[in-house]
Amino acid sequence: MRSPDAVACRSVERAYHLDAAEVPALRGVDLTIPRGSFTALVGPSGSGKSTLLRLLACVDRADRGQVLIDGTDVTRLSRGRRVRMRRKRIGFMFQSPADNLLEYLSVRQHLELGAQLRGLRRSGSEVTAMLERLGLLDRADHLPHQLSGGEQQRTAIGFAAIGPPAVLVADEPTGQLDHGTVDSVLAAFAVLASTGVAVVAATHDPVVAGRADQVIQMRDGQVVT
Numbered sequence: 001m002r003s004p005d006a007v008a009c010r011s012v013e014r015a016y017h018l019d020a021a022e023v024p025a026l027r028g029v030d031l032t033i034p035r036g037s038f039t040a041l042v043g044p045s046g047s048g049k050s051t052l053l054r055l056l057a058c059v060d061r062a063d064r065g066q067v068l069i070d071g072t073d074v075t076r077l078s079r080g081r082r083v084r085m086r087r088k089r090i091g092f093m094f095q096s097p098a099d100n101l102l103e104y105l106s107v108r109q110h111l112e113l114g115a116q117l118r119g120l121r122r123s124g125s126e127v128t129a130m131l132e133r134l135g136l137l138d139r140a141d142h143l144p145h146q147l148s149g150g151e152q153q154r155t156a157i158g159f160a161a162i163g164p165p166a167v168l169v170a171d172e173p174t175g176q177l178d179h180g181t182v183d184s185v186l187a188a189f190a191v192l193a194s195t196g197v198a199v200v201a202a203t204h205d206p207v208v209a210g211r212a213d214q215v216i217q218m219r220d221g222q223v224v225t
């Protein structure tokens with residue numbers, strides 16, 4: 001039977017190596033993230049949030065433990081299969097809209113590119129549906145510099161979420177937005193979650209955490225309850 005969880009971490013450890021020194025960033029993380037939910041990852045600076053997100057996004061690999069995405073333990077995959085998993089099943093977005101978008105592509109073209117990277121053959125109706133869901137239909141032909149910060153981040157969400165992926169991973173997605181626009185990004189996350197995507201975002205913003213279905217608190221590389 002298909003697991004209800006999009007993500008499960010079991011005893012996950014990850015350390016960085018600086019010359020002879022070892023910096024333990026994750027020290028035995030256990031967590032689950034259900035499908036169709038919005039999870040906020042919170043905790044002080046240096047507690048391991050970005051490190052964990054990089055493992056969930058298959059950008060990096062755990063030293064020990066299991067990271068199951070959609071039921072597959074990605075710690076056991078070859079590099080090639082991990083890249084494929086990342087392209088097909090995971091969306092990722094950064095804090096800065098400029099890091100998420102290409103300045104010469106319109107909103108619609110970003111979503112078309114996202115669909116193409118996921119291997120969708122005919123994506124026209126899916127792109128239009130996603131534009132509508134994200135409230136971007138009337139901005140479809142605009143370039144990034146013609147959009148507000150919130151619209152830029154919603155475009156990044158559309159790019160990451162078309163397909164759709166099992167998990168959308170976002171590192172401080174609202175960190176550079178003012179409060180008015182944060183709301184539109186959170187509404188977009190809620191819409192995606194309602195379609196079955198597991199959205200997980202690291203955040204320092206209590207407003208973002210307040211809107212999550214689940215809040216995971218980290219401290220010193222561990223989940224605290």
Ligand SMILES: Nc1ncnc2c1ncn2[C@@H]1O[C@H](COP(=O)(O)OP(=O)(O)OP(=O)(O)O)[C@@H](O)[C@H]1O
Binds near residue numbers: 023045048052
């Ligand atoms: N590339 C790296 N090389 C060495 N140590 C690193 C590296 N990246 C992170 N660390 C260390 O790993 C620990 C966890 O860092 P991480 O960036 O995951 O925390 P964070 O909770 O995301 O912090 P922030 O909220 O400031 O983004 C910290 O002690 C950090 O200094």
